[in-house]
Structures are given as structure tokens and as C-alpha cells.
Amino acid sequence: MDTTKKKRYRVFLVDDDTKHLVMLKNHLEKKSDYDLEINIFSSGEACLERIQENPDVVVLDYYLDGIRTDAANGLEILRKILRANPGQDVIMMSGQDNIKVAIDTIDNGAYDYIIKGESAYLRAQMIIDHIIRNKNLSRYLRDSRRKENILIGIVIFMFFLLLLVSLASRGIV
Amino acid sequence: MEENLLIQKLRELLARDFVHRKSIESDLYRSEEKYRMLIDQLTDAIYLSTLDGTFTGCNRALLEMLGYSYKELMQLSVSAIYAHPDDRRHLLQQLIDKGEVRDYEVQLKRKNGELIDCLVNSSVRRDQNHEIVGFQGIIRDITLRKKTFELQRAKDLAERANKFKAEFLANMSHEIRTPMNAIGGMLQLLNKTNLEPKQHEYLDGMQTAVDSLLQIINDILDFSKIEAGKMELDNRPFSLQQTVEAIISTIRFKAEEKGLELVLDMDPSIPPNLQGDPLRINQILLNLISNAIKFTPEGEVRVTIRLIDKLDHKARLFFSVKDTGIGIEQEKLQDIFESFTQASTDTTRLYGGTGLGLAIVKKLIDMLNGAIMVRSRKGQGSEFIFELELSQTDNVQPASQSEQEKDWSTVQDLQARFLMAEDHALNQLVTTEMLKGRFPSLQIDVAETGRQAISLFEDHNYDLVLMDVQMPEMDGHEAARYIRTHFPKPKSEVPILAFTAYATSGEAEKCLEAGMNDYISKPVRATQLISKIMQMLDASEQFSKEHFLHESKVQEHISFEYLNTVTEDDEELKLRMMRIMLDETPMELKSLEEAAAASQWDNLRAVAHKMKSTMQFLGLEDTLETVKFIEVSARERTHLEQIPEKVRSVVQVCTRALGALQEEIDRIK
Numbered sequence: 126m127d128t129t130k131k132k133r134y135r136v137f138l139v140d141d142d143t144k145h146l147v148m149l150k151n152h153l154e155k156k157s158d159y160d161l162e163i164n165i166f167s168s169g170e171a172c173l174e175r176i177q178e179n180p181d182v183v184v185l186d187y188y189l190d191g192i193r194t195d196a197a198n199g200l201e202i203l204r205k206i207l208r209a210n211p212g213q214d215v216i217m218m219s220g221q222d223n224i225k226v227a228i229d230t231i232d233n234g235a236y237d238y239i240i241k242g243e244s245a246y247l248r249a250q251m252i253i254d255h256i257i258r259n260k261n262l263s264r265y266l267r268d269s270r271r272k273e274n275i276l277i278g279i280v281i282f283m284f285f286l287l288l289l290v291s292l293a294s295r296g297i298v
Numbered sequence: 299m300e301e302n303l304l305i306q307k308l309r310e311l312l313a314r315d316f317v318h319r320k321s322i323e324s325d326l327y328r329s330e331e332k333y334r335m336l337i338d339q340l341t342d343a344i345y346l347s348t349l350d351g352t353f354t355g356c357n358r359a360l361l362e363m364l365g366y367s368y369k370e371l372m373q374l375s376v377s378a379i380y381a382h383p384d385d386r387r388h389l390l391q392q393l394i395d396k397g398e399v400r401d402y403e404v405q406l407k408r409k410n411g412e413l414i415d416c417l418v419n420s421s422v423r424r425d426q427n428h429e430i431v432g433f434q435g436i437i438r439d440i441t442l443r444k445k446t447f448e449l450q451r452a453k454d455l456a457e458r459a460n461k462f463k464a465e466f467l468a469n470m471s472h473e474i475r476t477p478m479n480a481i482g483g484m485l486q487l488l489n490k491t492n493l494e495p496k497q498h499e500y501l502d503g504m505q506t507a508v509d510s511l512l513q514i515i516n517d518i519l520d521f522s523k524i525e526a527g528k529m530e531l532d533n534r535p536f537s538l539q540q541t542v543e544a545i546i547s548t549i550r551f552k553a554e555e556k557g558l559e560l561v562l563d564m565d566p567s568i569p570p571n572l573q574g575d576p577l578r579i580n581q582i583l584l585n586l587i588s589n590a591i592k593f594t595p596e597g598e599v600r601v602t603i604r605l606i607d608k609l610d611h612k613a614r615l616f617f618s619v620k621d622t623g624i625g626i627e628q629e630k631l632q633d634i635f636e637s638f639t640q641a642s643t644d645t646t647r648l649y650g651g652t653g654l655g656l657a658i659v660k661k662l663i664d665m666l667n668g669a670i671m672v673r674s675r676k677g678q679g680s681e682f683i684f685e686l687e688l689s690q691t692d693n694v695q696p697a698s699q700s701e702q703e704k705d706w707s708t709v710q711d712l713q714a715r716f717l718m719a720e721d722h723a724l725n726q727l728v729t730t731e732m733l734k735g736r737f738p739s740l741q742i743d744v745a746e747t748g749r750q751a752i753s754l755f756e757d758h759n760y761d762l763v764l765m766d767v768q769m770p771e772m773d774g775h776e777a778a779r780y781i782r783t784h785f786p787k788p789k790s791e792v793p794i795l796a797f798t799a800y801a802t803s804g805e806a807e808k809c810l811e812a813g814m815n816d817y818i819s820k821p822v823r824a825t826q827l828i829s830k831i832m833q834m835l836d837a838s839e840q841f842s843k844e845h846f847l848h849e850s851k852v853q854e855h856i857s858f859e860y861l862n863t864v865t866e867d868d869e870e871l872k873l874r875m876m877r878i879m880l881d882e883t884p885m886e887l888k889s890l891e892e893a894a895a896a897s898q899w900d901n902l903r904a905v906a907h908k909m910k911s912t913m914q915f916l917g918l919e920d921t922l923e924t925v926k927f928i929e930v931s932a933r934e935r936t937h938l939e940q941i942p943e944k945v946r947s948v949v950q951v952c953t954r955a956l957g958a959l960q961e962e963i964d965r966i967k
Contacts, residue, residue, distance in 0.1 A: 141908060142908055142911050143878050143882060144875055144878055144879065144882075144911055144912065144915060145911060147871070147874060147875060147878060148864060148865075148871075148875065151865075151868070151871050188904065188907050188908075190904040191886075191904050191905060191907060191908030192908075194900065194901045194904060220907065220910065220911075241911075243863075243864070246864075
């Protein structure tokens with residue numbers, strides 16, 4: 126994986142709880158297999174303003190109204206993010222171990238749902254790494270498919286070239 | 299014959315005329331004599347003078363007034379008797395213009411040069427042709443009157459000045475005590491922190507200096523109070539035994555520090571129930587004993603109290619404070635009781651002090667109708683002896699003394715909310731720290747003016763109010779009165795403790811009059827403050843005694859186990875997390891309280907939700923459950939009646955936890 130380490134991946138963390146942001150950021154920076162550039166936001170609105178920058182992953186807290194009571198909750202922000210960036214990978218996080226909330230967020234296009242707790246940071250890191258690996262894989266796949274196509278093209282070209290040469294040498298052309 | 303007859307007739311006529319004339323002459327003479335005597339006996343001086351300025355006549359009073367003989371005066375120019383010759387010119391001008399002058403004030407010069415203040419009433423004298431030929435007038439010596447007037451004025455001034463002095467002293471005492479309170483309090487707080495032994499030593503030195511400075515202020519104040527006759531004596535039942543033992547126990551350590559023996563020898567036959575002013579007796583003995591200790595390098599200080607006799611409910615007592623100290627020189631013994639006097643000027647340099655102590659003692663004993671004496675020999679020690687007569691009482695002395703000594707040390711914490719009204723920032727800090735140091739869960743809100751205190755008092759429920767008397771906008775008396783009269787019961791019955799910087803006795807009554815329950819005078823000692831507060835809370839009907847938290851009930855402590863685990867012992871990260879919590883939690887607590895108070899359940903849910911992580915990081919598991927309860931209750935709108943109590947307990951635990959957090963941060967650093 127040495128080659129992938131060189132690339133920096135961008136992650137947005139959105140939480141109204143500074144402690145979680147700090148802990149999660151710290152954990153990700155230390156433990157992730159990838160080199161991450163992490164931006165933190167204390168509100169969904171702040172994150173939306175910069176969603177055009179196309180982060181690789183957004184980690185979004187479900188409850189965001191702990192500081193400002195009129196702040197939109199995570200579900201709304203999730204919808205807005207996906208409207209702006211269809212296909213954006215968003216991991217939802219919440220203290221809610223409520224299956225309805227979890228299903229709700231997945232239905233709305235979240236990549237995964239994490240329940241906050243002792244293992245939440247580890248889970249977040251694993252999912253992020255997973256997303257990045259997937260991305261890399263699909264890119265690799267895409268790349269290798271393209272290379273393959275080129276190779277086939279070259280082979281066919283060479284074949285025809287060879288055919289042409291052999292025909293010529295036989296004095297047909 | 300006819301000629302003869304004629305001559306005879308003529309002679310007769312002449313004779314008759316002579317007799318007649320003679321009688322007229324004598325009448326005239328008598329009348330003149332009468333007036334002359336009258337005029338001479340007048341104390342006011344009368345004079346006649348000419349236009350060109352010579353005297354033509356005067357009465358005896360003028361001669362006595364000026365000290366000249368009649369002859370001398372007649373030869374003198376009038377202007378010579380004026381202290382300021384200009385005065386005569388003015389007087390003449392007015393006389394000529396108006397014909398007379400009334401009550402003209404002028405200074406005259408006596409023969410011996412002495413100046414006298416006089417009042418002149420004068421008028422002009424004219425001849426048949428209406429020409430002015432001279433003046434006549436009355437002079438009254440008003441020197442004495444003027445002097446009396448000036449004396450009166452000086453006396454008024456002096457009296458006013460004395461009043462100002464008393465006020466000044468009271469004010470100065472306040473102005474000095476307020477910062478002194480801050481200094482003393484800070485020293486006490488500083489002493490509790492982690493210091494090197496050397497630093498403790500320096501602090502103790504500072505504390506001693508502060509104490510003695512306060513002693514001096516108290517001495518000066520007491521002295522001026524006695525001087526002004528404003529010292530009032532108490533007359534209440536007390537136990538001499540208890541009073542004396544209390545003094546001995548407070549001062550014993552001083553004697554022990556110097557390696558002296560302090561011996562109390564008290565007659566057991568002294569009646570237990572005496573009546574008088576224990577405070578003053580305490581002051582007298584304390585002064586004498588501490589003096590004795592101060593001036594005794596080695597040996598002992600012996601306090602002896604004997605019953606001389608007992609008559610009609612009156613006990614005569616003999617007191618003696620004897621030391622083996624440096625003693626006093628014979629010639630100094632007389633004025634040892636004078637103010638500002640010490641045995642020698644060297645003494646001041648060696649032992650310090652204002653020299654007011656013994657003067658106060660003497661005056662106090664005088665006030666108590668006693669007598670004091672000193673026996674001393676240089677180098678062999680001194681003995682101060684005094685006698686007092688105290689009446690005995692049948693009233694048994696109130697047992698409150700023992701109740702006051704109730705032991706509060708088992709109370710580990712106090713679940714309560716106080717309001718502190720104090721404008722001096724340092725004193726706010728001192729009092730808060732003193733109380734929080736003792737009771738970590740205690741919540742104290744601070745108001746800087748009386749008005750602020752009232753508005754805070756309106757919005758919250760307090761268990762006790764600490765009220766500084768001197769504040770801008772609305773002072774402590776007014777604020778206390780307002781609380782007592784403008785709020786419904788039981789809110790208006792909150793216990794109020796006054797903080798006064800005035801050491802005058804009237805101040806206490808003023809505080810109680812304003813409706814405050816008790817008072818404490820600055821500088822405040824932590825132990826005294828806490829015991830007063832505990833007494834007041836104990837007596838308060840509204841305050842539930844369940845909030846006195848004894849050891850078994852002490853709330854859960856902060857634990858860094860979880861934080862250590864999640865940060866994997868990364869000290870830097872841990873510190874960062876702790877700082878975030880220290881910064882953010884107070885705000886969250888405030889939002890929590892506000893939302894609960896305003897019944898904004900959605901906000902309450904949101905804040906409670908956010909606070910859960912803090913509880914988790916701080917290892918406050920029970921409180922985490924409480925916060926969860928608040929969150930769920932707020933979301934489901936259930937158990938709403940329990941929320942205020944739960945919020946209160948969260949706030950208390952967290953406030954205390956934040957203190958521990960700060961300590962941990964300091965420790966790591």
C-alpha cells in the first residue's frame with residue numbers, strides 16, 4: 126500500500142461536541158491506514174458551505190443542536206449534502222441506539238451508521254479506511270480496465286500490422 | 299440818712315442776690331457733680347474732642363481703658379490712640395457727612411501699646427452758627443466679648459473637627475479593612491496551596507504582619523472611641539471562668555512559641571454568674587497578657603484572679619498579670635498608662651506597637667470603675683494589678699455558648715446555592731474560595747451592587763445571602779430591607795449574613811435593624827465564616843438539613859480512567875480534552891439551568907444530550923444516568939417535576955468536578 130500512502134484523502138467531521146471532534150480527529154490521524162486531511166465543523170451549515178470541495182468522506186453527527194437550538198439536525202444536512210454532491214460518502218454517527226433512526230439515515234443515502242460509544246472511533250476509522258480502499262479499488266479497477274483496453278487495442282493493431290506486413294511480403298498488396 | 303438807707307437796701311439786695319446766686323451755684327455744682335459721678339461710673343468711655351484733634355474732656359472709663367492719666371490724655375493728639383490712624387480719618391469723614399456714627403468698630407492702642415477692640419458711637423458738636431467745633435462720643439471696650447466669641451467659634455470648630463475625626467477614623471478603618479480583608483484572605487488561600495516549606499514560612503510572616511496591622515487599627519479605633527466617650531459598655535450575664543479560659547487558650551500558643559510558661563491561677567470561689575461586659579474584660583486581660591508575653595524573653599507569665607469579698611450581690615475581684623520580663627524603669631512607671639508611651643523609645647524599636655495598649659487598658663478599667671496599678675523593677679519583671687467590682691446575677695447565663703460550638707466538621711459538603719453581594723473583586727474571590735474550598739458543591743452567585751443582588755434574588759431561589767454592607771447603587775442595609783419587605787414568604791425569610799468593614803459597635807445594630815440575621819466583620823476568617831453560615835442554615839426553616847452532606851452522602855468523584863483509556867495515555871490529547879471540558883462545561887451547565895428554569899424542553903434535551911459525553915469522559919457514571927434521565931424526560935415530556943432537582947444535582951456534581959479537573963490540569967502541567 127505504499128503507493129496509496131502518498132495520496133492525501135480529505136475527511137470532513139461534523140459534530141457539535143468539540144470533545145468528539147478532537148477525539149475522532151486524533152484517532153483517525155493516528156490509526157488510519159491512509160494519510161488523511163481532516164476538516165472539522167461544529168455545525169452542518171458550516172460543512173455545507175464547503176461541500177463543493179468534494180471530501181472523500183463526511184462523518185456527520187445526528188444531533189447538532191447542542192450549541193444552537195435552531196441548528197438543522199443531521200438528517201436534513203445529509204439530504205442537503207447528497208443533493209449538492211450525489212454519491213458523496215457520508216457516515217452518520219449518533220448516540221441513538223434507535224434502529225428507526227439508523228434505518229432512516231441509511232434510507233436517506235448514508236453509507237453507514239455508527240452508534241457513539243467506546244468503539245465508535247475505531248468503527249469510524251475502519252469504515253473510512255474501507256470507503257477509501259473501495260474507492261481505490263474501483264479506481265484501480267477502472268484504470269486497469271482502461272490499460273487492458275489499450276493493450277487489446279495495441280494487440281489488435283499489432284495483429285493487423287503484422288497481417289499487413291505478411292501480406293505485403295507475400296506480394297499480395 | 300437816705301443815702302445810708304439806699305446803701306443798706308442795695309447791700310441787702312446784693313446779699314440776697316449773693317445768697318441766691320450761691321444757692322444756684324451750689325445747685326449747679328451738685329447737679330454737675332451728680333452727672334460727673336454718673337459719667338465717671340459708666341463703664342463705657344465718654345469723650346469730647348475738637349475738630350483739630352485734641353481731647354477736651356473724658357470720663358474715668360476712658361482713662362482706665364487707655365491707661366493714660368487725665369493730664370496726659372489732654373495733651374495727646376486724638377489720632378495717637380488709634381491703632382490704625384486711617385480709622386480716624388474714616389470716622390471723621392462719616393461724622394462730617396452724616397452728623398453721627400453708630401457702632402463703628404475700631405482698634406485702639408493703650409498707653410502700654412496693647413491693642414483693644416472698641417465700638418464707637420459719636421456725634422458732632424456745633425456752635426450757634428452751625429459750624430462744627432468738635433465731637434463727642436461713647437467708646438465701648440468689646441475686646442472680651444470678641445474674645446469670648448472667638449473662643450466659642452474655636453470651640454465649635456474643635457467639636458466639629460472631633461466629630462470629623464471620629465467619622466474619619468471609622469471611614470479609614472473601613473477603607474483599610476476592605477483591602478486588608480482581601481490580603482488576609484488571599485494569604486489564607488495561598489497557604490492552602492502546594493508550597494515549599496520556605497514559602498509557607500514567608501506566608502506565616504505576612505499573616506502575622508497583617509494581624510498586627512489589624513490590631514493597630516483596632517487599637518486606634520478603640521482609643522478614639524473611648525476618647526470621644528462613645529465606647530458603650532455591655533451589661534450581661536457571663537462566666538468569668540469561660541472568658542478567661544478562652545483568652546488563655548487563644549494566646550497560649552504565643553507563649554509556647556517563645557518557650558514561656560503561661561499559668562492561670564483562678565480562685566474557685568469566684569461566683570459563676572457575674573454580670574458585666576465580658577468583651578472589655580477580655581480586651582483588658584488580652585492586652586496585659588500579650589504585653590507580658592511580648593516583653594518576657596524567658597520564664598513565665600502568671601495570671602491570678604482572686605475574690606476579695608462578696609457583698610450584696612457584688613463581687614470584688616483582684617486581677618494580676620505578672621511576668622519575669624524586662625521590667626520598666628522606675629521613672630517611667632508614672633506615664634506608662636499615657637497614650638503613645640512605651641517604657642522607652644528603644645522599646646518601640648525593639649518590640650514594636652503603638653503604645654496605645656496600656657492607655658486603652660487604663661481607660662477601660664476607669665470606665666468599669668476599677669483601678670489599675672503597676673509594680674515593676676527593671677530586669678526583674680512587671681506586675682499589673684487591677685480591681686473590678688462586678689455584680690452577681692441570678693440569671694443563669696444562656697446556654698447558647700455550648701450550642702455555638704456545635705461541631706460542623708462532619709459536614710463534608712453543602713448542597714446549596716448562595717447569593718453573594720460584594721463589590722470588591724478580590725473580596726469576592728476570597729469569600730468564594732473560602733467557601734468552595736470547604737464545600738465543593740456549593741454554588742455561589744455574585745452580585746456587585748445591591749440592585750444586582752435584588753434582581754438575581756428575584757430570578758433564583760437562594761438558601762442564604764451574603765451581604766456586604768458597603769456597595770454602590772444600593773447598600774447592604776437597603777437591599778436587605780428590600781428583600782424582607784418586597785418578596786412573599788418564605789422567599790423573604792432567607793437568612794442574610796452581613797459583611798461589615800466598620801468595626802464600630804453601632805454597625806452591628808444597624809445590620810440587625812435592617813433585617814439581617816447576623817453579621818461578620820472584615821477581615822473574615824474562614825473558620826468563623828463557615829461556622830456562622832452553618833449556624834444560620836441550621837436555624838433556617840426552609841433549608842432542608844438533608845443538604846448537609848456527611849461523608850456517606852458525598853457525591854461521586856471525578857475519574858480519569860475512561861479518559862486515560864480513550865486517549866491511550868496520550869498526555870497531550872488528554873490535556874487538550876480536559877481544557878475543552880473546562881472551557882465548555884460551565885456554558886453547558888448554564889444552558890441546562892436556563893432551559894430547565896424556562897421549561898424549554900427541546901433545548902433541555904439538546905443540552906443534556908450533548909453533556910452526556912462530558913459525564914462519560916469525566917467518569918461520572920451516576921451523573922451520566924441523571925443526564926440521560928433529563929434528556930429522556932425532556933424528550934418524552936415525562937417526569938418534568940423531577941427535572942429541577944436533577945438539574946441541580948448535575949450542576950453541583952459538575953461544578954465540583956470542574957474544580958478537580960482544574961487541579962488535575964495544574965498537576966499535569
